[in-house]
Amino acid sequence: MASGMQPTIMESASAFPRAPNFLPLACPPRASSSPLFLSPGEWNVARFSRVTWGLLLYTYSQHTMNKGLQNRPRGFFKQKPILRLLVALVALFSLVHLFSKYPHATLLNNTPRATVGKVMMIYGNNPVYERAVETHKEHCRRLGYPLFILRREVLDGVWNKLAYLISLIVQELEKPEHQRLEWLYWIDSDTILMNPNMRLETFLPPPHITNVHILFSRDWNGMNAGVFPIRVHPWSIQLLSAAIGYPYTNPEETLTWAEQTAMVKLLAERDYFAQSAVYVPLRWFNAYMRSPDGESLNTDSNENLQVHPGDLLVHFPGTPRESFNDTLSPYLAIAEQHRSEWEVSLEKSGYAQETARFWSKYGIEHGFELPDVPRTQEISHARRV
Numbered sequence: 216m217a218s219g220m221q222p223t224i225m226e227s228a229s230a231f232p233r234a235p236n237f238l239p240l241a242c243p244p245r246a247s248s249s250p251l252f253l254s255p256g257e258w259n260v261a262r263f264s265r266v267t268w269g270l271l272l273y274t275y276s277q278h279t280m281n282k283g284l285q286n287r288p289r290g291f292f293k294q295k296p297i298l299r300l301l302v303a304l305v306a307l308f309s310l311v312h313l314f315s316k317y318p319h320a321t322l323l324n325n326t327p328r329a330t331v332g333k334v335m336m337i338y339g340n341n342p343v344y345e346r347a348v349e350t351h352k353e354h355c356r357r358l359g360y361p362l363f364i365l366r367r368e369v370l371d372g373v374w375n376k377l378a379y380l381i382s383l384i385v386q387e388l389e390k391p392e393h394q395r396l397e398w399l400y401w402i403d404s405d406t407i408l409m410n411p412n413m414r415l416e417t418f419l420p421p422p423h424i425t426n427v428h429i430l431f432s433r434d435w436n437g438m439n440a441g442v443f444p445i446r447v448h449p450w451s452i453q454l455l456s457a458a459i460g461y462p463y464t465n466p467e468e469t470l471t472w473a474e475q476t477a478m479v480k481l482l483a484e485r486d487y488f489a490q491s492a493v494y495v496p497l498r499w500f501n502a503y504m505r506s507p508d509g510e511s512l513n514t515d516s517n518e519n520l521q522v523h524p525g526d527l528l529v530h531f532p533g534t535p536r537e538s539f540n541d542t543l544s545p546y547l548a549i550a551e552q553h554r555s556e557w558e559v560s561l562e563k564s565g566y567a568q569e570t571a572r573f574w575s576k577y578g579i580e581h582g583f584e585l586p587d588v589p590r591t592q593e594i595s596h597a598r599r600v
Contacts, residue, residue, distance in 0.1 A: 329359050330397040331415045331444075334383060336365035336375055337404040343540050343547070350408035350550045357411045361396070373473050376401060377455045380445065384455075387447045396447055400500070403441040405531045405539075407546045412558050413527045417566050418499045419444060421574055424583050426490065429454065432497035434520055440475040441530050442501040454488050457481055495573065499566070502526045509545045524557045525564040 333351060337344050348364070355362045365379045380401060387395045400415055420427045428446040431438050445451045461477040462470060470476040482489045497503070502522035505512045509529075512521055522529040534542050549557060561567050578585055 327359065328394070329361055331400065331419070332361040332363060332383075332396045332398075333400050333402055333415070334363045334365075334376075334380060335402050335404055336379060338366065338368050343543050344404050346547050346551075347404060347407050347543065350411075350547070351402065351406075354408045354411040358414060360415065373475075374459060377459050377474050381452055381455050381459075384445075384447050384451055388449070398444050398446055400444045401440075401442065402528075403530065403532075405534065405543075406442060406528045407543065407550050408528050409522060409546070409550055410525055410527055410558050410564070411553075412560055413525075413564065413566070414561060415444070415500075415527075417561060417570055418495065418527075420493075420577070423585070424574060424578055424581075426581070427493050427577075428491040430493055430495050430500075432499065432501040433494055434497060434503070436472075438475055438479050438494075439497070439501060439530075439532060440478060441532055442528070444500070450491055454478070454481065457485075457488070493577065496569075498523065498526055499570070500527050501530050502528065504529055504531055504542070504546065507542070507545065509549050525559040525566075 333355065335348065335351065337348055351362060354360065363379075363383055365375060369375055370378055380399060383399060387399075398415075398419055418430065420430075428448050428450045430444050431440065432442070433439060445455075458474055458477040458481060461468070461480065465480075468480065470480075472479075482492055497520050503516075503520050505516075505521040505523075509522075512518055512523075529546055531539075531542060575585060577583075
């Protein structure tokens with residue numbers, strides 16, 4: 216990409232002041248003098264409503280068969296699971312209706328089309344969060360990824376991210392197949408992009424492994440869903456819809472970590488979901504902080520969970536609000552200085568070899584024929600023309 220090229224950002228129209236702000240960031244490398252610009256477009260709300268009805272009814276029917284709701288004593292509302300289902304449906308459809316009023320980024324030139332996008336959400340005026348998001352924008356500018364940012368809270372807390380992902384996946388599935396993004400990376404806003412030379416495609420399953428639709432990482436508490444890639448696929452809508460509906464179809468369950476716990480429970484309860492989810496090493500795309508100054512490893516913590524030079528990003532889950540600025544600032548300084556020991560190439564990072572070994576082993580264990588294309592070549596040709 217030409218140095219200094221600015222991304223094109225579309226803010227939400229003032230005609231809808233109460234709806235969420237979307238900031239689709241289109242920043243592919245410029246291949247010619249053709250300008251980049253955004254074209255407004257709306258996706259079909261009626262079609263999504265049918266999808267939502269079907270998915271929520273599927274979730275309810277499966278829950279009824281497996282849990283035997285009709286045989287369990289409960290209070291009035293608990294005896295009426297269909298009421299909980301309708302509440303979830305109304306909430307989700309209302310949110311999607313708001314989402315549908317906003318244009319999405321469309322690239323209208325002949326540059327290579329990205330197959331992977333990034334999705335984030337950030338509310339309010341917090342300079343530290345904004346600095347962190349800027350590191351992700353720089354990643355987009357270098358490697359041509361669209362970045363979608365939800366700027367206004369609609370549901371309670373983290374449930375927004377699942378609904379936002381659903382809306383984006385539906386938008387992509389409505390496009391002709393050759394124009395779609397293939398994967399979306401959800402990335403929490405308490406992350407800092409440390410190596411803008413690292414391609415997101417590096418960690419995804421190779422094309423011949425078609426049954427994997429989501430990648431998770433885990434720490435001492437189990438799953439951490441702060442960063443994860445999810446395939447643009449109907450399966451993904453089913454999982455995310457089931458997770459949003461989980462508190463309504465399972466009101467007796469305690470969801471300690473909200474949407475994260477809901478997804479953990481769905482993977483444990485449903486083979487259909489579990490067979491398409493894979494846990495990968497946490498450092499791939501969800502590494503945690505090292506020493507407070509970022510210069511050395513923390514000897515009191517597991518080295519394999521800490522960010523190393525050359526890693527994609529660093530995540531700060533559970534950081535208290537009052538210490539957020541002090542905790543992130545040293546890492547922001549490293550990222551903003553673009554230090555060469557951190558911004559290494561894919562070949563020097565070792566991840567091409569590590570991911571190749573991981574997916575080769577997975578493919579053999581699950582009966583997938585291995586391709587002859589080297590992993591580095593496969594990653595470098597991941598973008599479509």
